Amino acid sequence: MDNYLVAMAVFAGLYALLALGLNVVWGMTGMINLGLVGFFGLGAYVSALLCRQAGAPIVVGIAAAALAAAGAGAAVALATARLRGDYLAIITLGFSEVVRLVASNELWLTNGTDGISGIPGPWRGRVAPQTFNVIYLAIVVLAVLAVLALCERIRHSPYGRVLRAIRDDDQVAAVAGKRVIAFKVEAFAVSAAILGLAGALWGHYTSFIAPDVFTPLVTIYVVLALTAGGTGNNVGAVLGAALVIFLMEGTRFATGWLGGLAPVQVAALREALIGAALLVVLRVRPRGLLPEAIVPVQAPR
């Protein structure tokens, strides 16, 4: 049971990273990313392939994952820079499907739907599995704290103010002399790097990745986490991620008590509950549990 709780804490941490990554584009800059699972998957595959096939150290793999995801994010943002937000929703959704298709079909590279197993983890095999779990939890907590600090730094900086200005009205930001497209591309790259980092950490923890880990369902979980926590609020993103993991695992036990259902019905019920939870949150608390606070600006003296 202890091991189970530690594993859930690790997954909550990884979801917190995803929610923080989404917050940079959606919460701070007002750009939608409905294909965030694509950047997550890209990061996981890059790091897994580098470490498993090319024998690179894990740290190198993780850094490469973040860089590759950032590059992909910048490319997607550039391609859609001049288009309205709704197009970005469709393009990002398409991007994640393309990543999944490539992962499923390029057998020589990704081993197809069988996935990649035996991805190395830090000190895995050299310490007891319980100890590995605890070490990994520490690594994930550190990563969450570091990314949280980075995001808070962005939020309170003049840079973050420009992002919020673009979110609220990009024409006004442009009139004020800000290079809106450059800011959008940079924000998207930073966000994608965080998503890629989360993907790499995911692979090194579970030691196995396959295309069906990276389904659109993950995107919905993360959007739910951020919306429930408070769009625009970094601490809210972390809180929301913890809540989503609690809800997902809670429904696992709750549906266990309902007898007489086929496994496929239980799975369907859980997914439907997640979707319904997101709808309820959007309706009842659209600004989340911790609504975004207005950053105080010091009056000039």
Place this chain on the structure above:
Amino acid sequence: MPREIAQLVLNGLMAGTILAVPAIGFTAIYAVLRFPNFAIASHLTIGAFAGWLANVSLGLPAALAVGVAFAAAGVAGVVSDELILKPLRPAGALTTAIAAVALTLVLENVIRFVFGNDLRGYALPIRRDWQVAGLRIAPQQVQNFGMAVVAMAAVFLFLAFTRTGKAMRAVADNPTLASVKGIDTDRVARLTTFVAMGLAGVGGMLVGLDTSIDPLTGFRVILSVFAAAVVGGLGSIPGAVVGALTIGIGEELSLLVLAPAYRTVVGFAAILFVLTLRPRGILGERAY
């Protein structure tokens, strides 16, 4: 080789015509309500299953069952829109789009809960393929093509000649002006959702007639549907038809150079390509 290409173009034309039906639905909702309603994916599936029930359980022929698919998906669309999406619309197009994705997840899983994950086929008479000028074509394909064309013709006649159709175009063009002129925009929105989701249901059933159906039927084609609508010009109904034919033929022709698994990538590539050259799609964004 020329014969092979001709066969692929013919298949693409058939597939594109079917794709045009839900693409019109998606684009019509966009034109009137100004948000990308991703819930169209689950309504494709709802239509496919409603048509399947009518066809297999009630024994209706496919041409009548498709009417059931239209009605069921249309009603489901209006009910879910009234209860769930409409109250969220003031929060903005992107928030509503997110809610539509969540709605799709819920509806898809309701279907999975009832029907399970098994593949189901329609009860269709088995007929030999026709050979015309060296090209192969299945009678069922021709029938599906015919049903798609009838559905589209009905939409165009409705928009061109009926008072309600004109009201819909007016609202798509300029909602404020339309409501000043005494058009009940709420009613128009409801009607648009009914027709659009009904078309999605018809599209789902037509896709299912070609292959088989399961709870993910709608989700599998949705990328091509978006691509069709976006390539043609989001919000333009003739654009959706042009876009769907482009995507349908493009997906088939891609088989010459790409593995079949990458068909949907064609739609994605087409979106990027067309939007780079023409940010408002081939026919622009005028509704009609």
